[in-house]
Amino acid sequence: MESLTFRHTTQKPLPGTKREAITGVVASGNLEVLLERVLAPDACEVAVETAINGYGDVWEAVVADFVARAQPGGLRISINDGGARPDTVALRLLQGVRLMEA
Amino acid sequence: MAPTDPNHARPIGDDPSSPIAPATAGRRSSAGRTGSDHRSDPVRLEMSWYEASARQRVAAFLDADTFEEFVGPTERAMSPHLPLFELPRAFDDGIVVGRGRLDGKPVLVAAQEGRFMGGAFGEVHGAKLVGLLRAALEVRPAAVLILFDTGGVRLQEANAGETAIAEAMRAITEVRAAGIPVVGLIGGRAGAYGGGGLIAGTCARLAVSESGRISVSGPEVIETNRGAEEFDSRDRALVWRTMGGKHRRLTGGADAYVADTVAAFRDAALDLIARAPAFDLATLEAEQARLEARLTRFGTCRDGADIWARLGINDAQAVPAMTDAAFTEIAAGVPEASHDAR
Numbered sequence: 001m002e003s004l005t006f007r008h009t010t011q012k013p014l015p016g017t018k019r020e021a022i023t024g025v026v027a028s029g030n031l032e033v034l035l036e037r038v039l040a041p042d043a044c045e046v047a048v049e050t051a052i053n054g055y056g057d058v059w060e061a062v063v064a065d066f067v068a069r070a071q072p073g074g075l076r077i078s079i080n081d082g083g084a085r086p087d088t089v090a091l092r093l094l095q096g097v098r099l100m101e102a
Numbered sequence: 103m104a105p106t107d108p109n110h111a112r113p114i115g116d117d118p119s120s121p122i123a124p125a126t127a128g129r130r131s132s133a134g135r136t137g138s139d140h141r142s143d144p145v146r147l148e149m150s151w152y153e154a155s156a157r158q159r160v161a162a163f164l165d166a167d168t169f170e171e172f173v174g175p176t177e178r179a180m181s182p183h184l185p186l187f188e189l190p191r192a193f194d195d196g197i198v199v200g201r202g203r204l205d206g207k208p209v210l211v212a213a214q215e216g217r218f219m220g221g222a223f224g225e226v227h228g229a230k231l232v233g234l235l236r237a238a239l240e241v242r243p244a245a246v247l248i249l250f251d252t253g254g255v256r257l258q259e260a261n262a263g264e265t266a267i268a269e270a271m272r273a274i275t276e277v278r279a280a281g282i283p284v285v286g287l288i289g290g291r292a293g294a295y296g297g298g299g300l301i302a303g304t305c306a307r308l309a310v311s312e313s314g315r316i317s318v319s320g321p322e323v324i325e326t327n328r329g330a331e332e333f334d335s336r337d338r339a340l341v342w343r344t345m346g347g348k349h350r351r352l353t354g355g356a357d358a359y360v361a362d363t364v365a366a367f368r369d370a371a372l373d374l375i376a377r378a379p380a381f382d383l384a385t386l387e388a389e390q391a392r393l394e395a396r397l398t399r400f401g402t403c404r405d406g407a408d409i410w411a412r413l414g415i416n417d418a419q420a421v422p423a424m425t426d427a428a429f430t431e432i433a434a435g436v437p438e439a440s441h442d443a444r
Contacts, residue, residue, distance in 0.1 A: 001189075020176050022193065025192070025215055025217045025218055027218060032175075032193060034176065036176060049190060049191070051188065078193070
């Protein structure tokens, strides 16, 4: 297991008022993403627990790309990963913020 | 993957991108119940039970926006054992529990996520189910519904899991003795196996779809212990003839056979709640007599199809390929499929 935490500053808060959302299931090649609106409006933290070691650089890149695209200010995002591919991770993250924007 | 649709967002726990196939075959008419009020979402009622996640099932099955989760994912009640095995955890430990309304009636509901660790019972997972059942004695809902999707006990935390199975079975008997029906719904990919099969056997009534399976020892367990000649776990037709929804319905192991839609499970649950048997000595004696008669009558059969033939079904070999509608008609003519026991 490997634990990774990424902290970013965003240019704006994520729209919407939903306090929390979860999407995905921990399974082979899949992951669950829990989103909570608990941080300062310009802060985003992504904490990853993954069963697959040694992909910290890939996670860092995927998360940085996601933060740049979604501007998820205010969100603490927690991930339990069952070995999802980077594209799956990116889609799940975007799904999660869409649920929070509702 | 499909883009997300914010109109389908629910309070927590949706997975809009998951490939939910619209299930069409043999859907029972639910328009009378579901179309005439605003309690449930018609689009969600059409989705496949088999394909849906535990959270999607709960959200779609209950009256719209009535679900309130207990010990939800933000509380992070996760397995203390899985990290020792370098295995990932889930924020809800693979089970969603809470309360909501079903056609206006207050119910408690538990839904297992069959895709996380095969829906298996670990310490936290089991404690959430047991806690829900014990809460039923306090809040006295119209029913407790268990949406099974489990391979049984999680081997990495087997002692805690086995204990949870025993506790859940005892709790179910107490809930039933208090006059509250406990109804199991089985139509997920993991079925109801191992201790989950035992718990299912303790429920007052069970509904199953064709994909649903109910047993204790799973196909691979039997093959490992007794050899492929005894039971070839790769022979899926054999697996379903032995443990599948149609077989369980014909022998009275399940009390309703439903199409693979949320609507069908919802209608079946309402029907079964309304006619759950009393949990008294007469019911238990009737169950004992039923099981003894079954053993006497079918104990020598070598295959599910032999049992169906002995039940009086003319073309037993045709059962697996029957449509839901045709099968429902056949099952209605089999006396053993319906009983007052359990």
